[in-house]
Amino acid sequence: MELIPEKDRFKLTRRLSPLFLLLLLFLLLVLGRMFYLQLELGQEFERLSAVNRIRHESIPASRGKIVDRAGRVLAADQPVFQLVREPGKEGPDMVGVQRLADLLEVDANKLSGRLADPERRFILRDLSDQQKIRFEEKSAQFPGLKINVFPRRVYDYGEVVGPVVGYTGEIGRQELVRRRGEGLAQGDIVGKRGVESSYDRYLRGEDGLRWIETTATGEYIRTLDSPSPIAPQAGNDLQLNLDLELQKEVKATFDSDSEGAVVVMEIPSGRVRSLFVQPAYDPNKFVRGNREEIRQLFLEEDDPLVNRAVHSRYPPASSFKIIPYMAALENNFDPATIFGCPGYYELGREEFGCWREEGHGRLNLHRALVHSCNVYFYNLAKELQIDKIAEIGDDLNYSGRAGIDIPGERPAQLSTPTLLSERYGLPWTDGELLNTVIGQGYTLISPIKQAQILGRLVTGRHIVPRLVGEVENEETDFPSAENRERLLTTMGEVTSSGTGYWARHTEDYQPIDTEVAGKTGTVQKVRLDDDVDTPSADAWFVSVAPASSPEYVVIVFLSEAGSAGQTAAPQARDVYLKMEKLGYFTEEN
């Protein structure tokens, strides 16, 4: 630490002074600039009386339309009329309220109740055209009330596409914080759920801004020209891959009270042509804003807000067997290997049954999948061990999300020793291995993820299911072309002579035109309580068509429907018939 010699001390002030002068100059500039700004705007201020104020108001941008692949409008803004109170005004007296109620034919008590709350701005939402005209004719009698036009989302196809499209609503506090920096403010309308939410930024456009002069109490006086208003930028229209016609036809294959989901995905592009779930909700209920209606949606026992194709996971049951099947082929297991099925499998003192109690007799790998023989797969599991199954699970990215552009997708999980110890704190047992190989146990998967997995097994591509656009994918050598061909042949036989017979044949045993290749899956449920009947099984049918050169993956999931071969498979057939009718399997669609 060196002392400053006294002879140098005079230098110090000299060196610092330019910096200080710079600061002084700058701060003077700041003050000058501030007074300049105040004068510039002040001209406006001064001209106005002292109590008037300038505020700004956002000019809402119109939100883009959502259309299906053929341009049919699924969601669009439409003007609606609302009766509002002008800020700071009292509104009509008792007599006026009665007169207004008579004029608009509404309940006078409700009306006076709303008018009594001075904070309340919206008096009546949703005026009919008639009500609007009647009010406008006599509006002079009701000072302080006026009619405003608001854009509102209208979803013409309600429940058919509701869970895909989603709905819009006022931005929540959490979302406001999360999307900080996007220029959103309280009260802004944003997409909630579905593609309305995932493509919100694309759809919403940018609100404009105008400066208005108001009285001190906030009454509107006029719009200012300077500063000039910023025009709103309309949002973009969004085209979905979805086919509304197909979606409607798929709905027609469902009983009104059944619960389930159907996914139709084009491969290898991943374009989702239909994603139908039931029960579903009508998005119009949310935008209409009737509180009772919305409350009901949240309370309903069958949870219509849950998109069963994306937000729910179920055990894949036998539809999982295509995975150990492929694992066997990829690990050079000889497909000609024969195991006998007496109808059960002994593991220590426990017996693991086959679904066919009398047994399948002697089968090879191919026949085992065609007839969905559990015992063969138990034997196969002992050969492969969990490592090989976990390995192929990793290769397929089984434990993950499919990546569909609907918010809230739940990732699938594959039952492995790691999952059991980390998630459930359970040890791995041989019994668990047997459960895993037939898709029972801790493996869970959503219909949309099933579509991705099956797409991978038959094309060798990591296909991302998308409602908008597509994600490019490349052909890989996993699974090998030869093994993909084998799987298709075997799955083709499932529908010609195996458990999926009804997916390929009409009720009078006639084969349909489309060569469907698929696999059934019946999720056996355990009776939890002696007093209650065992719930019926959930049913899967996962399929591709045409088997010779796959173009579409169709996944059918039905909750508590019973044996898949009798329920999901024929329903898949109906979907294929509708697709045939719409020309899906004829030239260039």
Added chain:
Amino acid sequence: MRRRASNVIVFSIAIVLSLVGIALIYSASHRVFGFELAFKQASWFLTGLSLALVINWTVASGFYRYRWLLYFFGVALLVLTLFFGVDARGGQRWLSLWRFNLQTSEVMKLFLLLTLAGISEKIEAQQLSRFRGIFYILAVAAVPVVLIFLQPNLGTVLVFLAIVCGWFFISGWWQEGIALVVLGTGGAIGGSLVLAPFEGNTERIVQAVVELPAQIGLVFWFTLGVLLLVTVVIPYFKRRNVNFAGYICLLLTGIIIGTMLIPSLAPYQRERLESFFNPFAVSREGGYSLIQSQIAIGSGGWFGQGYMSGTQSQLGFIPELWTDFIFSVGVEEFGALFAIFIVLCYLLVIYGVFSAAALADEWWIFYFFSGIGIVWIAHLIIGIGMAIGLTPISGLPLPFVSYGGSFLIVNWVMVGLFVKLNRRRSFL
């Protein structure tokens, strides 16, 4: 100003500014965050204040003794930030430590000041040549500048460049300081050329000028190199004064660097710059906030619209209200009086720091104190300048007032060091 007086002034004004900051942050953020942000700021203020007091009971010169250790620690933090930093606002600037996100570049400011002070003390005591001195200072400053540029955090890079430039002045190297200022001015002009909204023919001419270096290619660079060599480099190394032609050359170089730098900026930075030249063209994030900020300031009048009732700031129209635009919030709610008050506060604080520097006994204390002043000046000029539309580029927090834990705490540590070192023979 006597030592005791400067201590009292710096310490008490720092407290006042911090309290004003908390009040303004609450006003600007309570609609969305309630008490959350104001409470956090208050807790950081108390943390900083306690650190300042703790420093008062310890040997403050310890910081100086271990300056190199601190410097490398700071560099290590910056490197870690590049790899493990938290992504936000278009850059990786924060290191997540338990529940606190540390903005490592702010900590580095303090460490760099200490290191530079050490180098300058050596230069003064050993009468090192000016060239060697400049080389040392540039070398030490370059490391953090590059690391922060990579984050990227343009605002903070500018603060570091301002520190270097200011350092040249306090070292008495006028010519170098002025050269840097000229170069910087050129850069600003160059940037304006690229971004300013010209119309019709002017636009084409400007376009042509901007594309000149790329079109002429090597010949252009060669000519510029020769010009610089003849007018600046040779006279400089021959210890002659750089003349007018030299400065013009530097200005030109600055303009060229400026025009070439803009396209390499991150989109959000570009937008902020663009909005400076034409706020009404860029409607949302960039220009929008600038218009809002200026309207907020313009509508303040003498006494403002009253606490918690500024229309612009209450409706949440200004993005990053509580960090970069806190000045606008203050002016809108408390009017011109607030601006005058804040300006006086900063003038007094920096006057206090500088006058203490001029009274210092040791070289390093002179440099360290002056450095503190430079950091604050840089923040004021770049930060306030942007809020009122005087200077472009990303906003910077106002010392003590703006929301942000790292900068507030570092500032309070600087106050603690200042008070302690300044008081060596007198008492607060």
